[in-house]
Amino acid sequence: MNPGPTIRVQAQDFDLQAEIDALAKGRRDIGAVVTFTGLCRDEQGSLTALELEHYPGMAEAEMRRIADLAIERFSLMGLAAIHRFGKIRPGENIVLVIAAAPHRQAAFDGASFMMDYLKTSAPFWKKEHLADGSSGDWVAAKDADDRAREKWRT
């Protein structure tokens, strides 16, 4: 049974346990739940916040497209992806992915696939706010993220 993914783009924080419960509570067929939480780092004290910008409508649509691919490819029993926008401070949550499957490998792979594609295809951008009060640069895309996605093209 695939209920379809849970996709949300929101300013407010999320509650990890509540989201796991929403996906898996009461189910007797799920054997593995893998969660990934991405947080804001302070980059050795130089960064006071990240400003997350997104393309409303397309961000949700692209996350849903990737999630549908992950559900199909890894036969997931549930998948949730929640991405925040706005100003996020070090230690705060940015993104959550939860993958549920009968066995662990599909859940690990499903969560990893979702994140690798989300980072390179979902329309979000990060701008740095620096400790000296200045507005810093836009975070540059990393080749390593492209390579992480490419490894799934087999």
Next chain:
Amino acid sequence: MVKLVYFAWVRERIGKPEEEMELPDDVKTVRDLLVYLKTLGDEYEAALQYPEVIRVAVNQEHVEHHEAIKGAREIGIFPPMTGG
């Protein structure tokens, strides 16, 4: 008329989040569009100086630079994505 929406440093350099415009008939592909926009002023030139890094979405779906923009109601123009 087509609606153009800009994000991140493309938005900052052009100086506005979105605008509507009538495109010339000979602007047929994404590449044509980026070349055309660069002629509209210094701010567009600054935003699109290196068009090869710019990503484009037509009607909120990713497209490659060689693809046609026929039928576009909304075209998103933005840098490589850095979410997650």
